[in-house]
Amino acid sequence: MKQEEIDRLLDTLDPRQKVRLLTGATTWRTADEPAVGLRGMTMSDGPAGVRGESWDERNTSALLPSASAVGAMWDEELAERLGGLLAAEAKRKGVDVVLAPTLNLHRSPLSGRHFECYSEDPELTARTGAALIRGIQARGVAATAKHYVANDSETDRLTVSVDLDERTLREVYLVPFEAAVRAAGVRVVMCGYNAVDGTTLAESPLLARPLKEEWGFDGVLVSDWGAVRSTVPAALAALDLAMPGPESPWADGLVRAIEDGHVPMAAIDDKVGRLLRLADRVGALDPGTPAIAVEPAQHPSPAEDPRVLLRRAVAAGCVLLGNRGVLPLDPDSLTSLAVIGAQAADPRVQGGGSAGVHPRHVSTPFDALRDALAPTTRVVHAPGPALGAPPFLGGPGCHDPRDGRPGALLRVLGADGAELYAGHRESGRQIEPPLPPGAHTVEISARLLPGTGGTWTFGVGGFGRMSLTVDGTPLVDGVFPRETDDPAVVHVNPPSQYGETGLTAGRPVLVVARRELADGTGRATLVTAAPPRPDRATALAEAVDAARAADAAVVFVGTTQDSESEGHDRTTLALPGDQDELVRAVIAAQPRTVVVVNSGGPVEMPWRDAAPAVLLTWFPGQEAGTGLADVLFGAAEPGGRLPTTWPATLADAPVRAVRPVDGVLRYAEGPHIGHRAWLREHRTPAYWFGHGLGYTTWEYENASVAGETEAADEETAFTVSVRLRNTGGRRGREVVQVYLARPGSAVERPVRWLAGYASVEAGPGETVTAAVRVPHRALHHWSPQKTEWLTEPGTYEVYAGPSAGRLPLAATVEVPRTADGDPVGERFPYR
Numbered sequence: 001m002k003q004e005e006i007d008r009l010l011d012t013l014d015p016r017q018k019v020r021l022l023t024g025a026t027t028w029r030t031a032d033e034p035a036v037g038l039r040g041m042t043m044s045d046g047p048a049g050v051r052g053e054s055w056d057e058r059n060t061s062a063l064l065p066s067a068s069a070v071g072a073m074w075d076e077e078l079a080e081r082l083g084g085l086l087a088a089e090a091k092r093k094g095v096d097v098v099l100a101p102t103l104n105l106h107r108s109p110l111s112g113r114h115f116e117c118y119s120e121d122p123e124l125t126a127r128t129g130a131a132l133i134r135g136i137q138a139r140g141v142a143a144t145a146k147h148y149v150a151n152d153s154e155t156d157r158l159t160v161s162v163d164l165d166e167r168t169l170r171e172v173y174l175v176p177f178e179a180a181v182r183a184a185g186v187r188v189v190m191c192g193y194n195a196v197d198g199t200t201l202a203e204s205p206l207l208a209r210p211l212k213e214e215w216g217f218d219g220v221l222v223s224d225w226g227a228v229r230s231t232v233p234a235a236l237a238a239l240d241l242a243m244p245g246p247e248s249p250w251a252d253g254l255v256r257a258i259e260d261g262h263v264p265m266a267a268i269d270d271k272v273g274r275l276l277r278l279a280d281r282v283g284a285l286d287p288g289t290p291a292i293a294v295e296p297a298q299h300p301s302p303a304e305d306p307r308v309l310l311r312r313a314v315a316a317g318c319v320l321l322g323n324r325g326v327l328p329l330d331p332d333s334l335t336s337l338a339v340i341g342a343q344a345a346d347p348r349v350q351g352g353g354s355a356g357v358h359p360r361h362v363s364t365p366f367d368a369l370r371d372a373l374a375p376t377t378r379v380v381h382a383p384g385p386a387l388g389a390p391p392f393l394g395g396p397g398c399h400d401p402r403d404g405r406p407g408a409l410l411r412v413l414g415a416d417g418a419e420l421y422a423g424h425r426e427s428g429r430q431i432e433p434p435l436p437p438g439a440h441t442v443e444i445s446a447r448l449l450p451g452t453g454g455t456w457t458f459g460v461g462g463f464g465r466m467s468l469t470v471d472g473t474p475l476v477d478g479v480f481p482r483e484t485d486d487p488a489v490v491h492v493n494p495p496s497q498y499g500e501t502g503l504t505a506g507r508p509v510l511v512v513a514r515r516e517l518a519d520g521t522g523r524a525t526l527v528t529a530a531p532p533r534p535d536r537a538t539a540l541a542e543a544v545d546a547a548r549a550a551d552a553a554v555v556f557v558g559t560t561q562d563s564e565s566e567g568h569d570r571t572t573l574a575l576p577g578d579q580d581e582l583v584r585a586v587i588a589a590q591p592r593t594v595v596v597v598n599s600g601g602p603v604e605m606p607w608r609d610a611a612p613a614v615l616l617t618w619f620p621g622q623e624a625g626t627g628l629a630d631v632l633f634g635a636a637e638p639g640g641r642l643p644t645t646w647p648a649t650l651a652d653a654p655v656r657a658v659r660p661v662d663g664v665l666r667y668a669e670g671p672h673i674g675h676r677a678w679l680r681e682h683r684t685p686a687y688w689f690g691h692g693l694g695y696t697t698w699e700y701e702n703a704s705v706a707g708e709t710e711a712a713d714e715e716t717a718f719t720v721s722v723r724l725r726n727t728g729g730r731r732g733r734e735v736v737q738v739y740l741a742r743p744g745s746a747v748e749r750p751v752r753w754l755a756g757y758a759s760v761e762a763g764p765g766e767t768v769t770a771a772v773r774v775p776h777r778a779l780h781h782w783s784p785q786k787t788e789w790l791t792e793p794g795t796y797e798v799y800a801g802p803s804a805g806r807l808p809l810a811a812t813v814e815v816p817r818t819a820d821g822d823p824v825g826e827r828f829p830y831r
Contacts, residue, residue, distance in 0.1 A: 001280040006273045009036045015265065018272045019254045024245030027225075028053045030275065031245070038276065039284050043144075043222075043243070046355030047100040047116050048621065050089040055431040056358070062089050062306045062622065063359035066351055066600050067102060069317035069618035071118030071643035072692075074735045074757060076131035078316055083135020083143070085306050090141045096282040097142040097188055099355075101129045103176035106601070106644045107152040107673050110658045112569040115351035115600025115619050117152075119643030120674030120689060122172050123754045123778070126179035133184035142187035142282050145180035147224055149173050149206065151192030153658035153665070154569045158485055160660045161195035164667035167748075169196070170210075170782035172671050178215055187219040187278055191239065193227045202228045207238035220278045225354075226487055235263045240271040307623055312636070314627020319616040319640035320693040326592050326613040328634030328695060329552055336378040338546040339366050340586055341556030341579075342387045343598045347624045348558055351600050353488045353566025359622040365556065365596070368625025372633055380550065382543040383534075385578040388560035390457050390498075390530030393428030393511065397449040398529075400424050401510060408446040408527070413514075415440040428513070428527030431492060435523060442525045445512040453505035454532035458513075461496035461526030465516040468499060468527070471509045475499025482521050488567035490522040498528075536578060540585060547590040554632065555586045558598030569658040573604045573650045583607045594632065602646045608686060616640070634695065641692035641735045645675045645804070648686040654678060672750055675804035679751035688805030689754075690737050696728025696764070703800045703809035716773045718813055722800045723769045726762040733761045736770035739807060740778060741797040747781050752799065752807075772800070779815060793817035 010018070012035055025031040025040055032040040044050050049061040064070070064082055073079065090098050102113075106120035118125045129145065136143040150162040150173050164173070180186040189211065191201040201207070202223050211217050221240045228234050228242040231253040242248040257263045279285040320327065329337075344366045350356055370379040393408055400409045408428055412421040412435070420436040425444075433442045442462075450456065460468040460476050468476040476497045482490065489495075503509060513527040547553035557579040563570060574580070584607050587593050594613040597603060598620075608614055615638065617628060630636035647653040654677035655669050672680045675689035702723040720738045736759070739752040755778035762768040779796070780789045793815045801807035 001277050001285075003273075006276050009276055010269050010273060012036055013272070015258050015268070016255050018268050019250065019258070021272055021275055022241055022254065022268070023248040023251045024241070024243045026246070027244040030241065036276070037285055038279055041096040041279060041282060041284050042094055043097040043099055044090065044093065044095040045099050046357070047102050048350050048355060048619075049357035049359070050086055050093055050095055050098055051357045052093040052095060057426050057429075059093075059358065060360040061093075061357040062310065063350060063357055064310060065313050065317050065621040066115040066619035067118050068115050068600050068643060069313070069620060069640070070132070071124060071128055072319055072618065072640035073313070073316045074124070074641050074643075074759065075316060075639070076127055078313065079128050079131035080135035081309060082313060083132040084139060085309060086132075087136045087139035087141040088306075090136075091139065095141065096284060097144060097278075098136055099144045099146065099190065100136070101132045101143065101145065102147065103129045103145050103180060104147060104152045105173065105176075105673065107667070108656050108658050109573055109602040109644070109647060109650065109653050110570045110656060111152060111601065112154040112564060113351070113353070113566050114602075114644075115564065116353075116355060116566070120645065121643070121754050122175035123756070124643055126176040126183070129176050130179045130184040133180055133186050137185065137187060140282060142219070142278060143184075144188040144190050144222070145177055145186045146190035147192035148177055148189050148201065148211070149192065150196050150667070151194050154567055155659050156663070158193045159663060161198050161664050162667060163197055163664055165670060166784040167782045168667060168670045172673065174210065175777075177211070181211070181215040181217045186217075187281055188222055189217065189219065190222050190224055191227060193224050200227070200229065202239050203230060203233040203237045205237070212238050218274065218277065220274045232257050232262045235267060240274050310621055311623040311627045311630065314617070314620045314623050315631050315636035316639040317618055317620070318628070318631050318638040319642055319691075320638040321614040321616055321687055321691070322608065322611060323613045323693055326552070326594055327615070327632065329594070329632055331373050331377075331633045334373060334377055334551050336380070336550040337369065337373065338550035338553040338590065339369055339379060339381045339556075340384055340543045340547060340553055341582065342383045343556040343558050344554070345381060345383065347556070348560070348598050348619055349621055349624050350619050351565060352493060352561045354492055355566070356492070361622060363623050363625035365554075365625045365628050368629040369554065369632070372629040378550075380546045382546040383539065384543040384582045385536045385539045386533040387577045387579065389562055390459055390528035393444070393446055393448075393527040393529045394426055397451055399447045399449075401445055401447045408444055411443040411445070412436060412439050413441040413443060414438045428529070430526070431524045433523055433525060435517070439517055441514050441516050442523065443512065443514045444525060444527045445510065447508050448511050448529060449508045450503040450505050450531065452531045453503060455500050456503045456532065457498055457500050457528075457530045458511065459496035459498040459526070459528040460513040460515065461494045461528070462515040462524060463490070463494055463521035464518045466497060466514065468511070468513040470501050470503075470511050473501060475501055486567050491524055493561075493565065493567060494522065494524050494526065496526060496528060540578065540582060543582060544585045544589045547586045547593065550590065552592035552594070553586055553590040554594045554596060555583055556596045556598055557583060559600065559603065564600050573602055573647070575603050580606055583611070587611055596628065602644060604647075604649055605686065637694045637732055638692070639694070639733055641690050641803070642687055643689070645678055645685045645689040646687040652683060652685065654681045654683060670748070676750035676753060679804070684805070688803040690735070690803035691805070692735070694732040694734070696726055696730050696732035698732075698734050698802070699725045699727050700801060700808045701725060701767070703798065703811050705798055705811050705813045715775050717776045717779055718774050720756070720772045720774060720798055720800060720811070721769055722772060722809060723767060724760070725767045726764055729764050731761065731763045733759055734802065735759045736772060736800060737802065737804070738772040738774060739799045739804065740774070741799065742792065742794070743797065745792060747792065749781070752804070753778070754804070791815060
């Protein structure tokens with residue numbers, strides 16, 4: 001849409017109509033305006049799946065692997081295809097704007113939202129994020145780059161001020177956002193809750209410069225939900241849209257601020273004009289066009305089934321950390337397989353928090369491994385010691401007390417106890433129960449047939465007055481005040497209150513939980529029910545016996561909802577519960593053991609050197625089992641490479657701080673995060689950034705640099721040609737990584753930094769050459785004094801290899817000095 005057309009539409013609106021458009025009409029929709037043919041635009045989380053407007057288990061979604069798994073793919077073509085799947089899901093659900101990708105960095109291994117971010121490295125994150133954006137936007141849906149900027153941890157995230165120097169901000173944390181704008185043309189950017197150098201992002205000058213003024217971002221700048229806390233300061237900043245609505249600091253006060261002359265109409269027109277441009281791009285501005293048509297939930301042919309792509313994505317993101325000849329397992333030679341660990345039957349397929357969706361189905365590892373083997377192969381599951389918080393009410397033995405269907409009954413009651421709504425649900429996790437007029441109490445009930453006798457633990461989660469009874473016996477009864485403003489806690493994962501009672505196996509009981517609704521406490525209501533925990537020693541012994549009696553064992557370990565989720569950072573990298581002891585015991589009993597790690601970010605693995613094989617699956621999405629079976633049995637090669645350096649212990653990690661001091665979190669390490677920090681501190685991690693094994697081996701033979709006259713273009717400074725040979729026995733894929741160093745630089749730099757990468761494939765004995773393009777930006781540094789990008793002339797060292805810690809090939813490249821250049825650097829326009 002041309003600016004002249006936008007101006008014409010703006011002229012038809014009065015100030016009150018314009019201001020109305022700048023706050024959401026609902027939690028997930030923008031306002032409509034019939035006077036200009038504008039329908040409301042629908043937004044939806046999230047990075048691993050498109051939930052839609054409601055958080056309803058009956059409205060299922062395709063569930064992608066977590067962003068950390070996508071970052072581990074080092075594969076832009078696949079990331080773009082996954083973006084296309086998100087767009088297809090958005091269209092199916094009537095969504096115009098997908099709130100993805102998250103472009104923050106893995107600064108500290110303790111970050112609770114590690115799983116939602118791609119990597120520790122600005123270059124890898126930039127390329128992966130831009131690819132996903134291209135995939136989403138190619139189908140007429142807008143993507144959202146978030147959370148702008150330096151929003152890399154969860155502790156006090158609503159109030160924390162991140163303090164960092166300008167060079168670090170420009171060279172590290174802004175890089176992925178710049179790529180989202182310049183390389184992918186992202187249509188929406190979301191600002192974070194945090195402040196940078198004392199100014200909250202919703203009011204920050206960083207919204208104007210560099211985002212809009214330097215990079216030319218012409219889309220909509222939206223707040224994170226509830227991040228706008230002022231009227232005039234936020235309106236004078238470059239923020240365009242306050243979400244959610246209909247209430248916000250802009251809803252009432254902004255018209256008055258315009259009338260009083262505190263906010264110029266030109267600023268309002270710019271904001272509304274951007275909304276109109278976005279509406280035009282997603283098809284929301286034609287008065288004859290209804291909202292995006294909702295497509296059928298089932299895809300008409302196998303070629304369009306997202307399960308095929310998602311299964312491939314699991315294998316592509318799996319990182320084989322170590323392998324002593326155990327993998328791949330030969331399915332034809334196995335007569336028995338022990339599958340150990342609770343997460344084999346109930347894997348974590350997504351991270352916790354606001355981006356969660358209800359997957360259409362989940363392929364569990366136990367089921368998939370059993371299905372991939374011959375019917376004559378004995379596959380045994382031993383869960384080991386209990387792990388994690390009590391599960392939500394539901395599953396086998398749980399029925400709606402009204403109609404007998406598996407699941408639970410959800411009711412909404414008035415203040416007088418009258419039933420205002422009743423409906424069947426699959427579980428006791430109800431994040432958004434309906435709110436009919438007069439809604440006062442949410443009630444969830446189920447008739448439970450215990451399969452195990454003994455002491456059961458029941459819980460109800462929420463805020464305010466809550467109660468829980470089992471066959472009329474009160475287990476929870478009290479008023480539980482809200483103690484946080486964090487929306488991820490209030491609206492998604494409120495704390496639970498617990499009680500215990502003894503049950504008899506086979507004797508049904510009626511479970512009833514109630515939660516009164518009060519202003520400002522949300523409406524999420526969670527009911528959990530956990531059978532007696534098995535005896536720890538007995539469960540461990542059963543796992544060991546199963547492993548010893550089998551031909552091979554696969555043991556699953558990982559994080560839990562309590563240990564890794566949005567809304568809080570981690571305090572340890574240790575695996576919860578008795579998982580380390582379980583792994584040690586299984587390894588001792590079975591020499592053909594594969595340890596599968598199911599986490600979104602780094603965990604400590606004190607047994608890693610003794611493990612015959614260690615495979616990292618991240619949070620693998622709905623095809624967790626089928627994709628993993630492909631890798632374990634050799635139908636697919638584990639394609640992932642670490643997007644983050646993994647420490648052996650938390651104490652080893654050079655950058656750990658996530659807790660503010662007096663409200664301030666200082667990025668004192670500057671640009672030295674991730675592998676850069678490890679190199680600077682001369683420390684050796686458990687596994688380097690970029691590490692990952694396949695099912696073949698490679699020899700790096702030669703690296704050469706093609707200079708500017710031979711290989712440069714508008715984006716590329718030079719190309720590094722890396723020759724390598726497949727020295728193994730099967731075809732494979734290798735990710736060739738190129739790093740730069742500038743010893744003796746006149747400015748502070750990392751010891752080495754990632755400059756580019758490319759993947760190659762070759763069969764046994766074949767030689768292949770990877771052409772790794774090094775962009776101009778890899779040579780730049782930001783000059784705060786001159787407020788521009790400079791390129792320092794001189795000799796740069798070039799290294800190539802399979803990880804940041806293993807770079808067998810080296811070369812040099814000369815960056816010439818111009819006649820009027822200075823020793824610190826020359827002006828070099830960002831390309």
